[in-house]
Amino acid sequence: MEEKLSLLKEEVEKEMKNVQTTADVENIRVEYLGKKGKVIEILKKLKSVEASKRKEVGQQANKLREEIEVLVEQKKQELKEKEYEARIKNAKKIDITIPVEDKIGSLHPITIVQKELEDIFTGMGFTVEDGNEVETEYNNFEAVNVPKYHPARDMQDTFWLENGELLKTQTSAAQNKIMLKYGAPLKAIFPGRCFRNEALDASHENTFFQMEGMMIDKNVSISNLIYFMKTLLSEVFKKEVEVRLRPGYFPFVEPGFELDIKCPYCDGKGCKVCKNGSWIELCPCGMIHPNVLRMGGIDPEEYSGFAFGLGLSRLAMMKYNIDDLRALNSCDLRILKQMKIK
Numbered sequence: 548m549e550e551k552l553s554l555l556k557e558e559v560e561k562e563m564k565n566v567q568t569t570a571d572v573e574n575i576r577v578e579y580l581g582k583k584g585k586v587i588e589i590l591k592k593l594k595s596v597e598a599s600k601r602k603e604v605g606q607q608a609n610k611l612r613e614e615i616e617v618l619v620e621q622k623k624q625e626l627k628e629k630e631y632e633a634r635i636k637n638a639k640k641i642d643i644t645i646p647v648e649d650k651i652g653s654l655h656p657i658t659i660v661q662k663e664l665e666d667i668f669t670g671m672g673f674t675v676e677d678g679n680e681v682e683t684e685y686n687n688f689e690a691v692n693v694p695k696y697h698p699a700r701d702m703q704d705t706f707w708l709e710n711g712e713l714l715k716t717q718t719s720a721a722q723n724k725i726m727l728k729y730g731a732p733l734k735a736i737f738p739g740r741c742f743r744n745e746a747l748d749a750s751h752e753n754t755f756f757q758m759e760g761m762m763i764d765k766n767v768s769i770s771n772l773i774y775f776m777k778t779l780l781s782e783v784f785k786k787e788v789e790v791r792l793r794p795g796y797f798p799f800v801e802p803g804f805e806l807d808i809k810c811p812y813c814d815g816k817g818c819k820v821c822k823n824g825s826w827i828e829l830c831p832c833g834m835i836h837p838n839v840l841r842m843g844g845i846d847p848e849e850y851s852g853f854a855f856g857l858g859l860s861r862l863a864m865m866k867y868n869i870d871d872l873r874a875l876n877s878c879d880l881r882i883l884k885q886m887k888i889k
């Protein structure tokens with residue numbers, strides 16, 4: 548048996564010399580160390596070896612097993628490296644330093660407007676926060692002062708998940724989490740995708756983008772709100788814009804407003820964009836309701852704040868002169884190319 552073991556060792560070494568692939572190595576491993584492998588069979592037969600020699604033969608067989616295991620590993624590694632080198636040698640070579648002649652693709656109009664707004668707001672000391680698309684009913688409604696059975700829920704029907712969560716209808720859904728995270732004072736914007744069960748038309752989509760903002764501090768007033776919105780919109784339209792506030796109702800602000808801008812395309816003379824109305828309704832906003840501050844862990848006796856919810860999709864529509872909001876979600880390159888985005 549000892550002789551057989553040393554013959555097996557020679558046999559394995561010889562076979563290993565001729566292997567070409569890692570699959571061949573695996574076959575050798577199975578041939579010797581597999582369940583019915585030649586070395587394993589010897590170990591199984593140890594009982595039949597004369598008692599005085601059993602220990603020695605056993606040790607020799609185990610040693611051979613270990614040697615074969617090492618050989619297999621070494622050979623596999625060696626072949627893997629060779630295979631890798633061959634792949635690199637045969638791979639198509641690309642010079643990544645060659646400049647691209649034609650620009651491939653571009654950012655989506657909504658992304659461009661979003662980035663522009665983020666730049667403006669961060670320049671005014673606001674942080675940019677993330678919100679979820681799947682939200683709890685609490686964050687989307689209750690935490691912004693819209694309890695169950697409140698009629699305002701009717702205006703924001705949405706898509707519900709079986710676990711009771713929903714696709715958020717408004718970026719306001721992140722207000723509570725942000726207040727709890729940072730406390731007061733705080734200045735934050737939080738852009739995001741919203742969803743509503745809408746009757747679709749040129750200005751209503753079931754999936755659209757909003758950009759919400761909040762500023763909370765001591766003595767924040769409506770004047771601060773007007774100042775920030777005017778500065779922001781003047782930057783967006785690259786000219787001084789006139790704004791006006793009309794009363795508007797949202798359960799999470801008191802007082803609440805609809806902010807309009809004088810049409811930046813015709814300076815209020817009347818055109819296609821403002822539908823000859825001179826003013827364009829752009830951004831609901833208001834002073835954050837004391838209940839909302841309280842639910843966010845902020846004392847309304849000490850702090851006040853404003854919030855606004857800008858329709859990002861509609862702003863992109865205006866900026867790029869797009870007639871139908873649905874074009875923005877259509878993924879139709881012919882439409883996106885017409886926007887001549889650089």
Ligand code: FA5
Pocket residue numbers: 716717718719743745750751752753754755756757759797799800803829830831832833854855856857858859860861872
């Ligand atoms: C809201 O969603 C409030 N959360 C905004 C707000 C925030 C008010 C903070 C006060 C304080 P509203 O439902 O009006 O409000 O939507 C805000 C903007 O989102 C609209 O002016 C519009 O530009 C855009 N929007 C709403 N629904 C759609 C839709 N179906 N398709 C495209 N844009 C929409």
